[in-house]
Amino acid sequence: MVKVFICGDIVNYQKNDGLICSGSLAKVVAEADYSICNFEAPIEGFGEPQPKSGPHHYQKKSTINGLKEQGFNLLCMANNHIMDFGTVGLMGTINEAKKLGMETIGAGVNFEQAYKPIIKSIGDIKLGIINACEAQFGVIDYFSGLEQSGYAWINHSFIDKQIIKLKKECDFVIVLAHAGLEHYNIPQKEWRWRYKHFCDLGADAIIGSHPHVPQGFENYNDSLIFYSLGNFYFDSKNFINKEDRSYSIVLRLEKNKKMNFEPVFHHKEQGIVQLSMQEKQIDFKILNSNLDNDYEKLHDQMSLTVYRKKIKPKYTFSLLHFPFDGTIKSSLKRILATIVGKQKKKDKDTLALHLLRNESYYFAAKHALELVFKDKYGGNK
Template structure:
């Protein structure tokens, strides 16, 4: 029976130096794929109205050639940076991808984001994509929001029309190595309702990979072709996830560790590769053993979340003025921040 290999990577920015192919060092892995997935964490545009954010991303539309050369099959656009250059940037991105016959999911222009069907080796896949974030969209821009009922309803509509359902989720807390209890609960529910594989991204660092109820959950694929400094992260490791399917089931998975130097991913080998795979196992263990509680999680993520968001607010206040200072004061009093304070205190007591 034919085995199909789906290869997935995390955040792709497409900023390059000296016209260097950013994927040159991982082409040997990409060539083994039947389907290649990535999260395109940038609009493809050179002009437009910038968002009032601390970090605003964009990449030259000409850099789409690197996506074509790498032979990406599916790109997720449901993320918190796709509207960094407003509707003009979004429209440009859609236009560039369509002109280059690159399939995308999670966002669409002038109509709701659609499901992507792909068939390889007689096996039919359906891809869905959703994102967290307060995205300000116009009537012409549709971005699939991460809402449980919508996700489950969408899966129910398509699961009988394909062999496997793949769900892309842009979610989680940036620069933390563990999904929250609510993420784990939602991921399990998504698998229980008919999905076979969840591909997570947004935290900019990797998280555990859980085998659950004949499905697979990669809670965060991390950065990939993305300078960690952009996400205020000192963690420069990532992975390439390869998942194998036959006609009837998800057969297994493998990971190829990479190190990001600037914005270029390089494959790890030898002891560095072994150490990284062991690190993934360590991240997965508390998920599999169900030991991630709400209080423990806020203790783990509290300092990182507060520090990174304070930095973001300081940048925005300096750039955009007093209204962002007022928003910062309100943010400090939000329930999520209060739980972070409690978690930090609890961890120090432990």
């Protein structure tokens, strides 16, 4: 039997030695035959911050060596921060990984490199791996040239073709997906259908990241879908004091048998990711129940909330010539923060572009407005 360990998002600003796991958790990682993480940002020292609307994340150069030392083998780079410091930042990170004997997937200096899957022969198992992210900053999509650097787009038709091709060549196919609304514990309907479509094409497991919080999992036909593993180790300003209770998975692969798994529960304590005792473990029953009976209601509430509190104010601000985002109070806070230097002056065209490109925001805004329309006029949308 082959064991594959997979965890969620990693950004390391604080740990100079790059060692982010406790000894007991590192043992779990190292004892797997192959271990994978989402490497959420490039390493420091390469490139310059690129023009974009959101934060620029980076991490200690030592992080890659620390991950290798603690048992990791593959860094997933199809995510919305990997291009924060441009092509130079991306290549500095990839080259450092290669120098240390680590593999990378999901991003590159051109289309071919970014979209190239990995095929691993581990024991008697041949494993195909794909890594892709929703459209955000850094995506290589239909409007990108073949020589443009960036990451693989999860809705590109080439991803579908890869799954079909890998299924013919491999015993198992895994898609590592980076998509969804941040900080919500249920997936959007569009991603549920996309992931199930991947399974119909031949994927044996879809493992999600990006929401920063754990979401549930479900069996779909003979495949497994984990909608979000949540943060593994994230110590940026917004997360440094959070426990990030979440989970990783160990996939168990046996030839001619259905894939199964075991969860690995963990949280951050004293700056280290620790294995969680029962009282600090996430409740799978609750997360999974959110995918069933109350899903439609919860999904409607989530779409309306994120549209009204996050998307609409940002759209309003980006489209007006003066600094107004829909309310006087929040607009005054924004102006004051800019004056005192706590917030940089926004390039409104860039903000509008990145809002429009963000697929999860588009899905949420569209659904929220459909609900508003239906409430006003009833009947069809």
